[in-house]
Amino acid sequence: MAEERRIEDLTLLVTGGAGFIGSNFIHYMLDHYPRCKIINLDKLTYAGNLDNLKDVEKDPRYEFIQGDIRDRELVRNIFKRVQGVVHFAAETHVDRSILDAGEFVLTDVYGTFVLLEALKNSDIKLFIHVSTDEVYGSRDKGYFKEDDPLCPSSPYAASKVGADRMAYAYWVTYGLPIIILRPSNNFGPYQYPEKFIPLFVTNALEGKNLPLYGKGTNVRDWLYVEDNCRAIELVMRRGKVGEAYNVGANNEVQNITIAERIVDLLEKHKSLIKFVPDRLGHDKRYAVDCRKIHALGWKPEKEFDKALASTVRWYQENTDWWQKIKEKSKEFKSFYEEYYRDRK
Ligand code: NAD
Ligand code: TYD
Numbered sequence: 001m002a003e004e005r006r007i008e009d010l011t012l013l014v015t016g017g018a019g020f021i022g023s024n025f026i027h028y029m030l031d032h033y034p035r036c037k038i039i040n041l042d043k044l045t046y047a048g049n050l051d052n053l054k055d056v057e058k059d060p061r062y063e064f065i066q067g068d069i070r071d072r073e074l075v076r077n078i079f080k081r082v083q084g085v086v087h088f089a090a091e092t093h094v095d096r097s098i099l100d101a102g103e104f105v106l107t108d109v110y111g112t113f114v115l116l117e118a119l120k121n122s123d124i125k126l127f128i129h130v131s132t133d134e135v136y137g138s139r140d141k142g143y144f145k146e147d148d149p150l151c152p153s154s155p156y157a158a159s160k161v162g163a164d165r166m167a168y169a170y171w172v173t174y175g176l177p178i179i180i181l182r183p184s185n186n187f188g189p190y191q192y193p194e195k196f197i198p199l200f201v202t203n204a205l206e207g208k209n210l211p212l213y214g215k216g217t218n219v220r221d222w223l224y225v226e227d228n229c230r231a232i233e234l235v236m237r238r239g240k241v242g243e244a245y246n247v248g249a250n251n252e253v254q255n256i257t258i259a260e261r262i263v264d265l266l267e268k269h270k271s272l273i274k275f276v277p278d279r280l281g282h283d284k285r286y287a288v289d290c291r292k293i294h295a296l297g298w299k300p301e302k303e304f305d306k307a308l309a310s311t312v313r314w315y316q317e318n319t320d321w322w323q324k325i326k327e328k329s330k331e332f333k334s335f336y337e338e339y340y341r342d343r344k
Contacts, residue, residue: 016089
């Protein structure tokens with residue numbers, strides 16, 4: 001194995017650090033690396049939330065810049081001040097991409113291009129591009145390996161493929177120090193409550209229905225967010241530039257099973273679970289082969305049932321955090337009602 005990179009003293013740009021995984025990653029880095037510095041560049045879209053970082057906002061090692069990754073001048077200036085980049089910023093919700101894919105193309109594809117252009121003209125030593133397991137598309141059996149063809153099915157996943165391949169192209173063409181990560185579905189604290197697990201937990205706490213798409217038999221491989229942060233950390237240290245790494249927990253669960261566990265954990269009645277019309281083009285199953293990142297020395301540590309229970313507890317104990325979001329947003333009706341209404 002090549003020599004490990006030292007990341008102890010890095011000044012790191014985190015894009016999209018006010019979102020779910022980005023804010024967990026900033027906490028993780030500040031907790032584990034006393035000498036690191038972090039600049040968080042976030043536009044604060046509907047999904048960005050500075051409440052996620054309240055406890056670190058006065059930390060001298062942390063700086064927040066509100067701005068858009070598509071702002072070339074701003075990005076160029078920030079790149080002069082950092083040695084590494086971890087790029088999370090994106091539009092991320094599949095249901096929103098079904099209703100309107102425009103922002104996904106502009107942020108996920110074009111925004112990534114702006115960062116890569118700035119990288120070309122900088123001294124930055126490492127650029128971690130956070131992609132997703134959804135780039136491969138769906139499969140009923142078996143597992144996708146990193147060099148399998150990408151066959152995305154949602155507008156979100158297609159935009160992430162654009163970004164993923166653009167990052168790869170900048171490595172091949174210009175030899176830039178880029179590594180790609182493709183994590184599976186994350187869950188944990190600070191996840192915006194439009195996503196499956198926090199939506200179901202918070203709806204159940206409010207006594208509202210849990211809208212389960214289709215038959216509830218779709219499968220995702222659930223990865224606790226802290227395990228994903230450790231994977232990013234490890235790849236920063238040991239990952240090979242120009243490579244992509246799948247990150248999954250080998251933890252495949254049907255949606256119906258998760259819905260039932262949430263209801264049980266909250267001691268609510270199963271009748272809250274309502275089967276609703278399916279998401280358009282709903283991917284049946286995501287599954288990735290993670291031998292490549294295992295070989296680097298990473299494996300998930302959190303056991304799923306315990307991690308789900310502690311996540312549910314976090315939403316129970318942090319009602320102010322999610323109630324504020326839900327009150328602000330008109331959109332918590334239901335995406336499926338919106339797109340079926342539009343099609344009539
Ligand atoms: P999120 O939606 O919670 O957060 C996205 C953040 O990006 C927000 O803070 C938002 O304000 C910011 N942002 C959006 N557009 C921006 C722009 N133009 N300029 C600057 N900031 C902008 O997303 P997340 O769930 O934390 O996902 C982070 C990354 O990880 C994404 O790239 C996503 O595709 C990828 N990913 C997520 C998961 C998951 O399960 N959540 C799984 C695999 C990969
Ligand atoms: P989601 O959290 O949107 O992640 P992704 O689609 O990117 O994997 O959804 C996870 C699974 O939960 C997916 O199969 C769709 C399903 N789902 C529902 O059944 N009901 C819902 O209200 C939502 C948001 C998702």
